[in-house]
Amino acid sequence: MNGFLGKLPCIIRSALIGLLFLLVNTASADTLEVVKKRDVVHCGVTTGFAGFSAPNDKGEWAGLDIDLCRAIAAAVLGDASKFKAVPLNSQQRFTALQSGEIDVLVRNTSVTQQRDTALGAIHAGISFYDGQGFLIPKAFGVNSAKALDGASICLQTGTSNENTLADWARANNITYKPVVIEQFNEVVNAFAAGRCDVFSTDAAGLASIRVSRLKNPDDYQVLPEQISKEPLGPFVRQGDDTWLNVVKWSLMAMLNAEELGVTSDNVEAHLSSTNPRIQRLLGVTPGAGANLGLDEKWAYNIIRQVGNYGQSYARNVGMDSPLKIPRGLNALWTDGGLMYPLPIR
Secondary structure, three states, X not given: OHHHHHXXXXXXXXXXXXXXXXXXXXXXXXXXXXXXXXXXXXXEXXXXXXXXXXXXXXXXXXXXXXXXXXXXXXXXXXXXXXEEEEEOOOOOHHHHHHHOOOOEEOOXXXXXXXXHHXXXXXXXXXXXEEOEEEEEEHHHOOOOHHHOOOOEEEEEOOOOHHHHHHHHHHXXXXXXXXXXXXXXXXHHHHHXXXXXXEEEEEHHHHHHHHHHOOOOHHHEEEOOOOOOOEEEOOEEEOOOHHHHHHHHHHHHHHHHHHHHOOOOOOHHHHOOOOOHHHHHHXXXXXXXXXXXXXXXXXXXXXXXXXXXXXXXXXXXXXXXXXXXOOOHHHOEHHHOXXXXXXXXO
């Protein structure tokens, strides 16, 4: 079976595996109980994407996506360190989720209709709003993507970037030479070596690559245009609503905490707050934990050990990080962004 599947195109292979998963697991496994028994969350992440999921100088996995893995572990197991990062490339990610190798996929993966319906997976919220962009050497003297006619563009296969770029180029009457490479690190190396004029992927990824992977970051720029909507978020297996809720509300706990001004530094003081929303969030007023099949301190553990969404954003990709990506669409709705925490009540 593996030999047969290995010869199929990536999308068809993923769809077939997803169908097999659904047929075999008509009565869906209870991932929450599996995780509790195992005492560790298996979290699918990138093979190395600075700011989102990559080993730091101590060899510890860190980043915005890793913080969500940690939050899930804190919510379920009471300990944010009880997660295992499973590095996956674009071709492996959904197969690993479908097969049960991982419990949750938290790996700069865009939510699309096809991914939400045809792969035996479903998204559990949006953790970062992004869009496909372009990274170029400043020496080109180009300030608009529409001036890239005739350029060679590096892309990773197995992502939505190929089709998005083709659609955009056709709509704008632009020609280009695609340089499509399977492994992400090889795409980065090809661009750095000058094998292509342009690198195109999600804009946050380009910012990460510019700062962390190029020898002279100031010699490159990310063009201002974004040619797609790329809402990134965690995925779980379809049919396991209990686990879907745990992952979704772990993210919502971090967003609610930011909206309410509850941080890892002041969470202890907020235990005596008279604000009903804070009381429910921190488990002082019980109910939210029982709804999820978790301890009532589930969100308190997230905030105390990981922090709120704003804290995570700032240290990993925001102004306290080398990437310095403005909040933009990822700001709270009260600050003009799209992050709208669902109410915990």
